Amino acid sequence: MRIVAVANQKGGVGKTTTSQALTAGLADKGYKVLGIDLDPQGNLSSACGSVNYNVPTIYELMKREVTAEETIQHMNGGYDIIPSNIMLAGAEQELSQTGKEHRLKEAIAAVSDNYDYIIVDTPPSLGVLTVNAFTAASDILIPTTAGIFATTGINQLNETVKSVQKYCNPNVKITGILFTRFNPRANISKQIKELTEQLSQYISAPIYKTYIRSAVAVEEAQANRVDIFDYAEKSTVSEDYKAFIEEFLKGEQE
Numbered sequence: 001m002r003i004v005a006v007a008n009q010k011g012g013v014g015k016t017t018t019s020q021a022l023t024a025g026l027a028d029k030g031y032k033v034l035g036i037d038l039d040p041q042g043n044l045s046s047a048c049g050s051v052n053y054n055v056p057t058i059y060e061l062m063k064r065e066v067t068a069e070e071t072i073q074h075m076n077g078g079y080d081i082i083p084s085n086i087m088l089a090g091a092e093q094e095l096s097q098t099g100k101e102h103r104l105k106e107a108i109a110a111v112s113d114n115y116d117y118i119i120v121d122t123p124p125s126l127g128v129l130t131v132n133a134f135t136a137a138s139d140i141l142i143p144t145t146a147g148i149f150a151t152t153g154i155n156q157l158n159e160t161v162k163s164v165q166k167y168c169n170p171n172v173k174i175t176g177i178l179f180t181r182f183n184p185r186a187n188i189s190k191q192i193k194e195l196t197e198q199l200s201q202y203i204s205a206p207i208y209k210t211y212i213r214s215a216v217a218v219e220e221a222q223a224n225r226v227d228i229f230d231y232a233e234k235s236t237v238s239e240d241y242k243a244f245i246e247e248f249l250k251g252e253q254e
């Protein structure tokens with residue numbers, strides 16, 4: 001069983017899109033998958049379609065008001081989801097007691113053996129929610145776009161990972177960096193080379209060979225509340241995410 005935290009404190013780099021593709025794509029391959037929306041914005045929950053918001057969410061679970069079973073919802077795509085709640089935005093203040101970093105890990109302990117993969121979508125910050133995801137995780141997957149602003153932040157992200165390894169979870173590791181939202185008309189190999197060089201100044205982590213191209217199908221799929229494979233199986237983005245999942249499963253990243 002692997003618990004994968006999809007993280008980058010920069011917004012809009014494809015965390016939710018990657019979390020959903022990984023959750024749906026691994027389920028399509030027959031794995032038992034749970035997606036956890038740990039982002040108060042709730043984009044993963046809404047992108048998954050038929051989520052019921054009248055039942056307890058990750059917020060009540062993090063506050064120890066309910067059990068994990070009470071928050072899990074079965075989706076049409078053959079995977080499970082624990083949806084988010086905007087109330088989670090107050091978690092930073094509300095989870096102030098000792099051990100607050102371990103809330104998610106404790107909360108899902110009773111159900112984690114029911115799954116092959118648990119995918120955690122995190123908010124665009126390095127606050128208590130992301131630290132909870134890192135504390136529960138076996139793997140951290142970092143999606144990033146091109147551009148110096150995207151790469152400089154990775155240094156800070158790396159420092160947070162090191163701190164979690166030291167104080168909360170010695171076993172967690174950065175499983176890889178995934179380049180997303182590439183303009184398919186640009187010279188991609190040149191961009192990849194530049195991005196890899198920029199990143200190497202800040203972090204020594206594996207980089208996936210597969211990169212995800214940009215395509216309107218992503219926003220259309222999210223607006224239609226279906227995953228990218230169901231919305232446009234033959235699109236470039238579906239192909240890219242399928243190739244990424246193969247690479248992820250083989251653990252062949254460099």
Ligand SMILES: Nc1ncnc2c1ncn2[C@@H]1O[C@H](COP(=O)(O)OP(=O)(O)OP(=O)(O)O)[C@@H](O)[C@H]1O
Pocket residue numbers: 010011012013014015016017018039041043122123124180181182212213214215216218219222237
């Ligand atoms: N490969 C892609 N091609 C085109 N659009 C994309 C792609 N990946 C993501 N997007 C779009 O970019 C926006 C941001 O993506 P996403 O929500 O996945 O990022 P995020 O890192 O989770 O954002 P946030 O930090 O706000 O949670 C969304 O509107 C999404 O539809």
